[in-house]
Amino acid sequence: MTMALEGIKVVDLSRYAPGFAVSMYLADMGADVIRIEEPGVTGRRSEFTETPLAYRTMNDARSAAYNALERNKRKIALNLKDADAREVFYKLVRDADVVLDGSRPGVAKRLGVDYETCRALNPRVIYCAVTGFGQDGPYALRAGHDINYLSHGGALSIFGSRDGAPAFPSNILADFSAGAQNAVIGILTAIIARGRTGKGQMVDISMTDGVIGLLVQSTQEFFMNGLQPKPGKDRLTGGVPHYNVYRCKDGRWIAIGANEPWFFDAVGKIIGRPDLVAHQQDAAKHQEIEAALKAAFLTKTADEWHDLMSRADTCVTKIFDFAEVFTDPHVRHRNMVLEVTHPQAGKAKQVGFPVKLSETPGTFRKFAGIKGEDTDAVLKSLGYSEAQIKAMREKNAIL
Numbered sequence: 255m256t257m258a259l260e261g262i263k264v265v266d267l268s269r270y271a272p273g274f275a276v277s278m279y280l281a282d283m284g285a286d287v288i289r290i291e292e293p294g295v296t297g298r299r300s301e302f303t304e305t306p307l308a309y310r311t312m313n314d315a316r317s318a319a320y321n322a323l324e325r326n327k328r329k330i331a332l333n334l335k336d337a338d339a340r341e342v343f344y345k346l347v348r349d350a351d352v353v354l355d356g357s358r359p360g361v362a363k364r365l366g367v368d369y370e371t372c373r374a375l376n377p378r379v380i381y382c383a384v385t386g387f388g389q390d391g392p393y394a395l396r397a398g399h400d401i402n403y404l405s406h407g408g409a410l411s412i413f414g415s416r417d418g419a420p421a422f423p424s425n426i427l428a429d430f431s432a433g434a435q436n437a438v439i440g441i442l443t444a445i446i447a448r449g450r451t452g453k454g455q456m457v458d459i460s461m462t463d464g465v466i467g468l469l470v471q472s473t474q475e476f477f478m479n480g481l482q483p484k485p486g487k488d489r490l491t492g493g494v495p496h497y498n499v500y501r502c503k504d505g506r507w508i509a510i511g512a513n514e515p516w517f518f519d520a521v522g523k524i525i526g527r528p529d530l531v532a533h534q535q536d537a538a539k540h541q542e543i544e545a546a547l548k549a550a551f552l553t554k555t556a557d558e559w560h561d562l563m564s565r566a567d568t569c570v571t572k573i574f575d576f577a578e579v580f581t582d583p584h585v586r587h588r589n590m591v592l593e594v595t596h597p598q599a600g601k602a603k604q605v606g607f608p609v610k611l612s613e614t615p616g617t618f619r620k621f622a623g624i625k626g627e628d629t630d631a632v633l634k635s636l637g638y639s640e641a642q643i644k645a646m647r648e649k650n651a652i653l
Contacts, residue, residue: 257284258614262445265346266290266327267367268356271425272384272461274323275434276354280441281326282607282616288346288632289324291625293331293653317622319596322604324622330633331626331653334365339651343367345636347375352441355383359394369456379454380444384437388460400425400461403432407465412472416486416493432464489513495544496521496534499573506556510547511569520568525550592618626653 262285266277281287318324332339347353353372355362362368362383369381383389386398393406401422404410409428414421440457448454466473472483472490487493496512512518519531527546533539551559556572563570574582580591580603590606607616629652633643646652 255617256614257617258611259283259285262286262351263346263349264288264352264354265343265350266354267362268354268384270356270429271323272429272433272437273354273356275430276382276384276437276441277327278323278325279434279438279609280352282618283609283611284614284617285352287327288628289327289329290334290343291329291331291653293333293626293650315596315598316602318624319594319599319602319621320604321622322592325604325618326620327623328620328628328632329623329625330629332629333651334367336646336649336651338646338649340366342633342636342638342652344375346632347372347379350376350379351445353379353381354437354441355381356385357383358385358397359383359389373454377453378448380441380448380457381454382437382441382444382457382459384433384459384461386460387462389456389458393462400428403428403461403465407432407462408469409465412469412483412485412488412491414485418485420485427468428461428465432468433459433461436464436467495540495547498544498547500547500551502551502556502559502572503553504555504557507573508551508556508559508563509571509573513569517567517569520566521563521570524562524566524568594618594621596621629653 259280262280264277264280264285264287266273266287266289268274268277268289277285277287277289330342332342334340334343353367353369355367363370369383372379372381385394386403387393387396387406398406401410404413404422404427405420407428410420410422413423437457437459440459444455444457475481476483483491484493485491489497492498496510496518499507499509502508510521512521515531515534518534519528522528522530525547527550530543530546533543554562559570560572579585585591588606588610590608592604592606593601594604595601604618609616630643633646633652643652
């Protein structure tokens with residue numbers, strides 16, 4: 255079966271989750287992704303003895319079996335500070351479609367693997383850099399992680415309860431949505447543009463820019479009348495009773511998103527309060543409506559309410575935990591759970607492919623590998639001899 259991105263070659267220099275996700279999405283759709291890792295940890299990182307779990311378990315078969323972020327990729331280890339290892343990278347770039355970089359601005363240039371260097375080798379190459387603040391601007395060199403980009407981009411100012419501290423949604427929004435998914439959009443757009451112009455280009459992805467972009471609806475009112483969205487105060491942040499969460503009898507929570515009156519009318523009838531819908535848009539009545547909903551939802555468990563609401567045309571769901579998500583019949587029907595069998599670790603599960611293509615769907619082809627497992631094969635495909643590979647390995651240019 256021909257895949258959507260078959261024939262697209264990606265050289266991935268990334269070191270963190272946003273970059274891993276970008277190359278996963280591309281690899282799932284058929285791109286040949288070659289992940290370049292460091293043979294060993296050097297510099298200030300080597301001073302710290304406690305290594306993140308993801309790195310401690312990198313060579314563990316069970317970790318590989320469940321590691322969706324690294325599936326479908328080939329892995330080589332190059333010390334890019336070594337001239338011979340850089341030459342391997344340059345050979346890869348000469349016929350690559352995409353180079354993916356996740357380092358702070360300036361790092362790639364110091365190593366000689368930056369966009370200008372790659373473009374000189376291959377004018378058709380698309381070079382995508384995913385960073386916290388972008389390639390230029392006063393904050394370009396600042397360090398950060400998901401929570402920092404959410405806070406700087408304004409998103410944390412609208413998450414949370416009415417009177418509590420800001421809440422943040424793990425690293426879903428900045429790393430994976432504002433970062434990785436925007437990078438994929440940028441790369442695919444650049445590939446389409448290259449088909450017309452014959453030229454590659456730089457794709458500059460700032461996760462902070464991406465967070466701000468995700469706030470497009472919230473910013474409209476701010477730009478128009480200066481109103482700052484607040485957690486628990488606005489229509490989509492818990493400021494109205496018909497778009498909110500409520501605790502149930504068993505201590506779990508139900509989420510109601512009945513913006514439209516016909517959906518709220520259905521909710522009111524189920525809880526025995528058909529009168530509520532008449533006052534849905536009356537802010538003076540919102541406190542009274544919220545109290546009625548709180549009292550009603552406390553009379554049954556979340557499962558009971560979910561079952562009742564699911565039988566009617568309402569926008570109400572219980573808040574699923576992960577165990578419920580991945581056993582849910584709809585989620586299973588949509589193939590969002592991949593069941594795979596690793597040769598050493600046995601049966602395992604991974605997240606499925608969210609983008610569904612009817613003719614060229616994503617596929618699972620390869621488990622996450624150990625560091626450097628494809629180094630020899632890739633170098634041989636580039637014309638290196640056994641003796642050359644051995645010599646580079648002996649001086650720690652490769653793993």
